[in-house]
Amino acid sequence: xxxxxxxxxxxxxxxxxxxxxxxxxxxxxxxxxxxxxxxxxxxxxxxxxxxxxxxxxxxxxxxxxxxxxxxxxxxxxxxxxxxxxxxxxxxxxxxxxxxxxxxxxxxxxxxxxxxxxxxxxxxxxxxxxxxxxxxxxxxxxxxxxxxxxxxxxxxxxxxxxxxxxxxxxxxxxxxxxxxxxxxxxxxxxxxxxxxxxxxxxxxxxxxxxxxxxxxxxxxxxxxxxxxxxxxxxxxxxxxxxxxxxxxxxxxxxxxxxxxxxxxxxxxxxxxxxxxxxxxxxxxxxxxxxxxxxxxxxxx
Amino acid sequence: xxxxxxxxxxxxxxxxxxxxxxxxxxxxxxxxxxxxxxxxxxxxxxxxxxxxxxxxxxxxxxxxxxxxxxxxxxxxxxxxxxxxxxxxxxxxxxxxxxxxxxxxxxxxxxxxxxxxxxxxxxxxxxxxxxxxxxxxxxxxxxxxxxxxxxxxxxxxxxxxxxxxxxxxxxxxxxxxxxxxxxxxxxxxxxxxxxxxxxxxxxxxxxxxxxxxxxxxxxxxxxxxxxxxxxxxxxxxxxxxxxxxxxxxxxxxx
Amino acid sequence: xxxxxxxxxxxxxxxxxxxxxxxxxxxxxxxxxxxxxxxxxxxxxxxxxxxxxxxxxxxxxxxxxxxxxxxxxxxxxxxxxxxxxxxxxxxxxxxxxxxxxxxxxxxxxxxxxxxxxxxxxxxxxxxxxxxxxxxxxxxxxxxxxxxxxxxxxxxxxxxxxxxxxxxxxxxxxxxxxxxxxxxxxxxxxxxxxxxxxxxxxxxxxxxxxxxxxxxxxxxxxxxxxxxxxxxxxxxxxxxxxxxxxxxxxxxxxxxxxxxxxxxxxxxxxxxxxxxxxxxxxxxxxxxxxxxxxxxxxxxxxxxxxxxxxxxxxxxxxxxx
Numbered sequence: 001x002x003x004x005x006x007x008x009x010x011x012x013x014x015x016x017x018x019x020x021x022x023x024x025x026x027x028x029x030x031x032x033x034x035x036x037x038x039x040x041x042x043x044x045x046x047x048x049x050x051x052x053x054x055x056x057x058x059x060x061x062x063x064x065x066x067x068x069x070x071x072x073x074x075x076x077x078x079x080x081x082x083x084x085x086x087x088x089x090x091x092x093x094x095x096x097x098x099x100x101x102x103x104x105x106x107x108x109x110x111x112x113x114x115x116x117x118x119x120x121x122x123x124x125x126x127x128x129x130x131x132x133x134x135x136x137x138x139x140x141x142x143x144x145x146x147x148x149x150x151x152x153x154x155x156x157x158x159x160x161x162x163x164x165x166x167x168x169x170x171x172x173x174x175x176x177x178x179x180x181x182x183x184x185x186x187x188x189x190x191x192x193x194x195x196x197x198x199x200x201x202x203x204x205x206x207x208x209x210x211x212x213x214x215x216x217x218x219x220x221x222x223x224x225x226x227x228x229x230x231x232x233x234x235x236x237x238x239x240x241x242x243x244x245x246x247x248x249x250x251x252x253x254x255x256x257x258x259x260x261x262x263x264x265x266x267x268x269x270x271x272x273x274x275x276x277x278x279x280x281x282x283x284x285x286x287x288x289x290x291x292x293x294x295x296x297x298x299x
Numbered sequence: 300x301x302x303x304x305x306x307x308x309x310x311x312x313x314x315x316x317x318x319x320x321x322x323x324x325x326x327x328x329x330x331x332x333x334x335x336x337x338x339x340x341x342x343x344x345x346x347x348x349x350x351x352x353x354x355x356x357x358x359x360x361x362x363x364x365x366x367x368x369x370x371x372x373x374x375x376x377x378x379x380x381x382x383x384x385x386x387x388x389x390x391x392x393x394x395x396x397x398x399x400x401x402x403x404x405x406x407x408x409x410x411x412x413x414x415x416x417x418x419x420x421x422x423x424x425x426x427x428x429x430x431x432x433x434x435x436x437x438x439x440x441x442x443x444x445x446x447x448x449x450x451x452x453x454x455x456x457x458x459x460x461x462x463x464x465x466x467x468x469x470x471x472x473x474x475x476x477x478x479x480x481x482x483x484x485x486x487x488x489x490x491x492x493x494x495x496x497x498x499x500x501x502x503x504x505x506x507x508x509x510x511x512x513x514x515x516x517x518x519x520x521x522x523x524x525x526x527x528x529x530x531x532x533x534x535x536x537x538x539x540x541x542x543x544x545x546x547x548x549x550x551x552x
Numbered sequence: 553x554x555x556x557x558x559x560x561x562x563x564x565x566x567x568x569x570x571x572x573x574x575x576x577x578x579x580x581x582x583x584x585x586x587x588x589x590x591x592x593x594x595x596x597x598x599x600x601x602x603x604x605x606x607x608x609x610x611x612x613x614x615x616x617x618x619x620x621x622x623x624x625x626x627x628x629x630x631x632x633x634x635x636x637x638x639x640x641x642x643x644x645x646x647x648x649x650x651x652x653x654x655x656x657x658x659x660x661x662x663x664x665x666x667x668x669x670x671x672x673x674x675x676x677x678x679x680x681x682x683x684x685x686x687x688x689x690x691x692x693x694x695x696x697x698x699x700x701x702x703x704x705x706x707x708x709x710x711x712x713x714x715x716x717x718x719x720x721x722x723x724x725x726x727x728x729x730x731x732x733x734x735x736x737x738x739x740x741x742x743x744x745x746x747x748x749x750x751x752x753x754x755x756x757x758x759x760x761x762x763x764x765x766x767x768x769x770x771x772x773x774x775x776x777x778x779x780x781x782x783x784x785x786x787x788x789x790x791x792x793x794x795x796x797x798x799x800x801x802x803x804x805x806x807x808x809x810x811x812x813x814x815x816x817x818x819x820x821x822x823x824x825x826x827x828x829x830x831x832x833x834x835x836x837x838x839x840x841x842x843x844x845x846x847x848x849x850x851x852x853x854x855x856x857x858x859x860x861x862x863x864x865x866x867x868x869x870x871x872x
Contacts, residue, residue, distance in 0.1 A: 106834055110830070386741040400748050
């Protein structure tokens, strides 16, 4: 295997891994605020790609405008979902919550099918131009965008937690919800914001990757499983876990193409998911907080 | 020797919840395990009842090692238990909650049960009459068709005991069964425990209510910080200065 | 009227339906209801009674369908035998997978079973030599019972319907057995179940295998009815829709499985204007329903019954 091939794997692995990392972060956000795993997470990603494609290719909006609008719209959808359903059943059993988020996932997926049809959608890369060459590997400009914007978003999220008072309140909520509530933090607001942010991040991830991989109405659920695998690999903590997990998952998936027919690509990530959940549910970097999460998840 | 706890130790992370606890239990006796909160009493019960393997040490029943086995083996060996926070099935009736205690005594698998083969139907009948008896002994027969969720805490604890008795145990571990009971209920419980002794069932109980224990137990085991502090007849233990310090020290802290 | 009597009455009415609804299209849906009922009962026992979620039933549905079809097409095995083989293979796979996987609970179990279903789908697509890949298998022979061949909707309605009714009655009987008591105890408190000697990992795997086998049986029936199968019928949507339909019908109740099966079969037709997007109704109904009444339609029906006829409420509500 030549250096160029290896570099190519790394490039595509890091690119797709950034998407998985963002999905995983979305899971963590909601889970840390609510102890709920949102099975509709993948649909936020899908909607980001699909809506951006419609806005850019059918309504002819400028790319930047479309991206911001779509991100905010899907973020708003996330908050709406919390408002309309989740917030009313927070006390319900784990299984009921699973069912509701599954129902939301199906609703959004089939809604997208009705609205845009079954065919993959596409829009052109943010900037046109020749791909870069790096040690023999070809790097699409869009891939650079994905990774760079991904990094920027993750840093912004960290800054948000560290510097803004809202962010610190959300952090407090994640560490100890009861305590945060007793300290006067508006937990319901925190939950709503986490749904908003989670959907926003997912939508941006979905929009960014569309010029590379297209957007189809039914890509959501598999993406959700992969994003969850990313979180599980890296640990359910607030930050580095999903990021590292996402990159690892992306690289594993990317390299597997060298050994297996491409039809097995998705299954590789799924097998990673199964192995991680069975072997070490608290993640490779699981610490005390992760173990508490694992208890909740295994309820 | 009937039941031997031999240097049982349990470690969680960096902490020894139970350290080097050893004592023997005579058949048919009532042994109380007391100690301040966090002394390791429930952890010890978890080891004896197979819910936790000991990190070191063993538990032996008539010479055979019973610790470290799969939890479900305990009922087969003859050990039954109740739980500090009651584990009952809230959506099932009181009767069904108790009937499940006869699980090991139902003959025949699913197919035999579906076809109501004689073996299976017969053992179910036996179970039902045993359940009736257990419910009558705990004064729960009238409530048998109610969902278990409707029972107050005192009755829930008795329900757990009724279920435990259905397993036809040799040893019963009661984890804070008197907790949350009023004095009438405590008297019923004490009488139930004495009945068990009459049937040669060995009883171990964890209790916070020291007075309850003093009248009832043959022997008292005192744990503190995971270690065995004192063991002996109730009067001896109560007068032991180290025991008093352990309790008083906790109260002042 | 006891539960069994009610069941027999409804079974009788069900079997007489074709007299009134003998158009081919409706008969077709009734056949699907029979087939889906078999699957739904399996999932109801697994999820509603034993408390184990599965988002991968389509995988077992596929195993039953493909094993039976492949054997019929390649070795000439009579479909009636292939049906048995398909059921057993699905059940065996369920048991083998169930032992380790069912150590997981809640979200993890949901994810892993979903992953299983997706992997089976990938295998079907990739293993072209055996499964025909994307194009699937065609020319699958109908079931031949010697005296009659099941090659029309009416005949399949009665064949699958008989099987479905037997399964339904057995399930109604099963949930009153000590075995079911152990299952329900396990669902509500694993600690309590262990303390009375229930072997949890074995019990979970057995029920999982049962649900898997029933899905496999349904899959084989489906294959020999339609005569053609492809990966499109065995997707994650298939698994999710089955589960949602069951939830809408009512989770902890075999009757709920019946309602769910009918819903699952008729909804695509009622919403045919939406074509394959009929699932949107499932999603919407589940969201609204669960926000109001987690027990599903059965629970709603029961509470209506209780309000109208308070005395009749003594007749074991919900948990048949």
